[in-house]
Every structure is written in structure tokens, then in C-alpha cells.
Amino acid sequence: MAKNNFPPVSDCTKSLKGGMLKPVYFISGEDSYSINKTADEIIKSVSPFIFSEFDKAVYRGGEDNSLSDILTLATTFPFGSEKKLVIVKDFEKFKDKKSLVGYLDSPPDFTVLLLINNGLISTPSSEPFKSLLTKDYIFEAKELKGKRMVQWVIDYAEENSKQISEEDARMLVEIVGENRALIQDQLEKIITFTADNMEITRQDISFLAAEMKEYTIFDLLDAVGRKEADSAFKYAYNLLDKGKGAVFIVVMLTKYFTALSRIGEIAIRNLPAAAAAKELEIPHWNYKDYVNARRLYSEDQLVNAAEALLKADVAIKTSSTGDKTIISVLLGEILSS
Numbered sequence: 001m002a003k004n005n006f007p008p009v010s011d012c013t014k015s016l017k018g019g020m021l022k023p024v025y026f027i028s029g030e031d032s033y034s035i036n037k038t039a040d041e042i043i044k045s046v047s048p049f050i051f052s053e054f055d056k057a058v059y060r061g062g063e064d065n066s067l068s069d070i071l072t073l074a075t076t077f078p079f080g081s082e083k084k085l086v087i088v089k090d091f092e093k094f095k096d097k098k099s100l101v102g103y104l105d106s107p108p109d110f111t112v113l114l115l116i117n118n119g120l121i122s123t124p125s126s127e128p129f130k131s132l133l134t135k136d137y138i139f140e141a142k143e144l145k146g147k148r149m150v151q152w153v154i155d156y157a158e159e160n161s162k163q164i165s166e167e168d169a170r171m172l173v174e175i176v177g178e179n180r181a182l183i184q185d186q187l188e189k190i191i192t193f194t195a196d197n198m199e200i201t202r203q204d205i206s207f208l209a210a211e212m213k214e215y216t217i218f219d220l221l222d223a224v225g226r227k228e229a230d231s232a233f234k235y236a237y238n239l240l241d242k243g244k245g246a247v248f249i250v251v252m253l254t255k256y257f258t259a260l261s262r263i264g265e266i267a268i269r270n271l272p273a274a275a276a277a278k279e280l281e282i283p284h285w286n287y288k289d290y291v292n293a294r295r296l297y298s299e300d301q302l303v304n305a306a307e308a309l310l311k312a313d314v315a316i317k318t319s320s321t322g323d324k325t326i327i328s329v330l331l332g333e334i335l336s337s
Contacts, residue, residue, distance in 0.1 A: 225293030
């Protein structure tokens with residue numbers, strides 16, 4: 001598959017804020033959050049030029065619609081507005097995609113054509129994508145993951161006159177998952193809850209999790225660290241019931257035991273708690289809990305945990321065993337040793 005080199009949707013947003021309206025916008029990608037948000041901003045920017053509902057139309061691919069027919073309608077004059085808006089969703093389902101090339105040669109200035117393609121473009125060098133790129137009409141919405149998602153949380157908080165540390169932003173992402181729509185929803189609740197406070201703290205995030213009557217991955221890690229089997233199973237099942245899959249739990253437990261295995265090495269160097277936590281890539285406020293947990297796990301038990309995690313990872317990738325069974329066996333092997 002050829003690598004896409006399409007401009008990011010953020011470029012589209014910048015041009016809209018600058019008052020520029022293109023005759024064609026083609027948005028594709030895997031990040032539905034960015035796609036929907038950008039589409040809403042385009043619609044909002046065009047709306048002041050539309051005075052009749054007849055000058056706004058929405059079509060979908062795969063509904064017996066021909067793209068060429070839709071493009072013909074896009075070339076007709078507005079009924080009574082300065083511009084008309086034609087929105088085409090599910091572009092990937094059209095069979096006559098190449099018919100767009102002719103339209104791109106001379107798009108009418110009275111129409112804004114918004115095309116939405118779900119998923120990545122598998123053949124970016126083919127038409128009509130080549131022409132869309134040449135004319136600067138195509139934008140890609142890439143999913144945010146890891147550090148980029150954490151940075152987005154920090155930026156979103158700043159946009160709403162709040163501050164959140166990188167650690168606490170990461171904690172929120174771990175609790176909610178890497179779904180920006182869900183994260184934004186929870187952030188808005190936290191922002192409302194914190195009212196006049198400038199800073200969003202982990203206590204605020206923990207309170208939100210309690211209000212949601214959900215346990216977090218940190219509850220599970222702490223229970224495993226204290227070897228509290230009943231609590232560990234309860235927290236793990238709650239996470240699974242709330243949509244956190246076995247992959248997520250195995251990854252987080254692997255990071256946890258990797259950090260535990262390095263506690264001794266860090267202790268010999270007599271690093272301050274904050275510096276030690278940073279090197280282990282764990283929350284500084286949780287470092288003492290990791291030290292206490294390490295006292296409960298012998299070297300043999302750490303090796304056993306690593307083997308159990310590897311076995312669970314293999315089971316996830318190669319078997320049809322359910323997530324709850326895999327996690328039950330995993331926790332049983334870790335906590336019974």
C-alpha cells in the first residue's frame with residue numbers, strides 16, 4: 001500500500017479560520033472525531049451564504065446514487081442563495097469515483113462540495129485522489145494515539161482555560177481509552193465539575209471515574225500489587241464489561257511488572273522518588289506503591305508473571321478463547337504464585 005502524503009485536516013481548519021472557502025473539500029481517514037468536527041466547521045462556514053434549505057443537499061454512496069449524477073446537480077445554480085452546499089458521505093462506496101476528475105477541472109464557484117471518505121485511501125496515486133491532491137482539495141484525518149493523544153488532552157484543557165499535567169492527561173486516556181469523542185465528553189464533565197479551579201488533578205479524574213461507577217486500570221494494578229485477588233478479579237471484570245479488552249489489560253500489566261522488575265536497580269542508585277518514577281515511566285504519586293509491591297513479589301514470582309503474560313498474549317493472538325477466560329487464567333497464575 002502506498003504511503004499517503006495528504007495534508008492533515010488541521011490545515012483545512014486553518015484555512016477556514018482565515019475566511020477561505022474552497023469549492024471542494026475531500027476528507028478521508030480513520031479518525032471519525034476529526035472528520036465529523038471538520039465537516040461541521042465547513043458547514044458552519046458555508047451556512048451564512050445559504051438562505052434556502054433547497055440549496056443544501058446530502059447524499060450517500062451505496063444508496064443507488066451515481067456520483068456523476070450528484071456532480072451534475074452540484075453544477076446547477078442555487079435557488080436563492082449565494083452558494084449551495086452539497087455533502088457526499090460514504091464516498092468509498094461509489095463505483096464511478098473517477099467521474100470526479102472532470103468536475104475538479106472547473107468546479108463552480110457557487111457550490112461547496114464536501115466529500116467524506118471513511119478510512120484510508122489505499123491507492124493515493126490513482127484518480128481522483130491524485131487530482132484532489134494537486135488542487136489542494138484533499139485532507140486526511142489520522143487517529144491520535146499514545147503521546148499525541150495525551151498532548152491533545154493537554155491542548156484541549158488549555159483551550160478551555162484549564163491546566164492538566166502530562167501524567168494526569170495520560171491517566172485520563174488510560175481510563176477512558178483512545179476515543180477522542182469519549183475523552184472530550186469526559187473532559188467537558190471534568191471542566192464543569194472543577195468550575196473555577198484552574199488545574200485538573202488526578203483527584204478530579206478519580207472522582208469522575210467513581211461517579212461513572214467504573215474501576216480504572218490503576219485500581220487493577222494496585223490490587224495486583226497488593227496481591228488482593230478478589231479485588232483484582234472484580235476490577236478486571238469491570239474493565240472488560242466496560243469495553244476494555246484483554247489486550248489493554250495485558251499491555252498495562254506487562255508495563256506494570258516491567259517497572260516492578262527494575263525497582264531494585266533504581267533503588268541502588270538512590271534516586272529521588274520523582275526521578276525514579278520518571279525513569280520507570282510511572283506516575284510519581286504511585287512510586288511508593290510500586291516499591292511496596294516489589295517487596296511482595298520475589299524474583300521467581302516476577303519471572304512467573306512474565307511467563308503468564310506472554311502466554312496470555314499468545315492466547316489473544318492465536319486462539320478463540322474469550323477475553324474473560326484469558327484474564328481469569330492470567331490473574332490466577334500471577335496471584336497464586
